[in-house]
């Protein structure tokens with residue numbers, strides 16, 4: 302599969318750098334409320350060709366379901382060393398320029414949002430190996446294959462898009478990716494996969510055991526954790542496919558999904574999973590690359606690797622994007638607040 306790309310031209314890069322320079326002089330962090338209130342407006346100052354490429358990606362929902370933005374350089378020394386934990390946030394962030402680029406481009410697809418139960422509610426996540434967590438099925442693991450999944454598949458308001466930006470990837474460890482482009486289903490399989498027969502629980506990154514000890518604790522957040530624990534013990538059942546029969550949307554995560562009771566439902570899931578397995582491609586992100594994944598139409602994961610914890614480990618930044626914040630209004634504290642609390 303050819304991965305669709307958009308590469309910034311020299312002129313487009315100059316234009317973008319000027320915008321980033323202005324924003325990094327004005328705001329100390331991308332989490333600044335004043336910046337976030339104007340996010341979508343600032344994003345309209347990105348180059349026309351880039352805005353157009355992302356607009357088409359959003360509007361047309363191509364079955365390839367991914368777009369990689371290249372031509373944005375990252376200075377290896379400027380960004381500093383790979384932190385040992387996502388909670389080791391420096392102030393000011395050495396990756397401020399990159400974080401603004403990630404937020405602005407993400408905002409062309411919808412509204413970036415965060416989870417009260419993930420990475421302390423921050424909008425921009427750090428995806429890096431964490432000492433002691435090598436074996437986990439999470440972005441912070443490394444030694445095991447991170448099985449393919451759609452992001453936050455357990456949650457009704459999971460992101461429409463997942464945006465990954467590479468800070469460094471010296472060993473060229475691939476992100477894995479597959480869309481439904483090549484998947485062929487029988488009418489019966491399709492029918493079953495459209496029904497809410499498939500049990501799923503939250504992935505562990507949302508559970509209290511990964512709540513950071515130093516985090517900014519508040520009552521709402523504790524309640525959100527309690528709700529996630531409830532979803533974990535009660536196990537909801539979801540349809541794997543939804544939307545248009547001939548070009549469906551997808552929610553799937555083999556690792557957090559249990560076995561459906563119905564034999565035929567089980568077989569339909571197995572059949573789909575085998576075809577996804579066969580469709581998986583490697584996507585090696587290079588520093589500065591931004592990968593926009595349609596989280597309704599594609600799965601992603603990561604190949605295993607050995608972390609060295611020498612400051613040069615693989616390091617990505619991640620943002621979740623929703624096309625419609627309004628759907629989750631009842632679990633956010635204000636219309637313009639971007640953090641979802643609970644389920």
Ligand SMILES: O=C(O)CCC(=O)C(=O)O
Pocket residue numbers: 428439440447452463475476477601602603617619
């Ligand atoms: O590390 C990667 O390439 C992707 C990890 C992942 O699944 C995620 O960040 O959501």
Ligand SMILES: [Fe+2]
Pocket residue numbers: 450451452601602
């Ligand atoms: Fe993921």
